[in-house]
């Protein structure tokens with residue numbers, strides 16, 4: 687089963703929740719991990735169960751990065767707020783870099799996230815969108 691990380695900055699949380707709802711059927715067949723607040727919101731607002739790491743600013747991005755190093759992740763959806771500076775910018779940059787190092791696909795926008803999830807669905811033979 688694919689293991690996918692879901693991360694969104696505060697401004698992008700409504701978008702990742704909408705995405706999770708749209709892809710709920712597919713995502714329910716995946717092993718999901720998320721940074722703290724993103725995971726909490728997705729669990730509250732969908733029927734998905736999500737393993738939660740720490741919140742991003744206190745190390746959650748770094749924990750996700752560690753999973754990349756360990757080759758545990760098949761993809762990451764990371765909806766960044768492109769217009770707001772983050773206190774943990776070095777952690778964010780490190781996560782992007784380590785995904786490049788290990789060739790783990792990362793989507794940073796809604797549309798690229800749909801391509802990523804559609805691609806994983808095609809690999810697993812699951813239907814990407816629709817009802818559970």
Ligand SMILES: O=C(CO)COP(=O)(O)O
Pocket residue numbers: 693694695696720721722723724725740741742743746747778
């Ligand atoms: O800050 C984040 C990613 O850089 C996300 O963290 P939260 O999911 O805890 O809000």
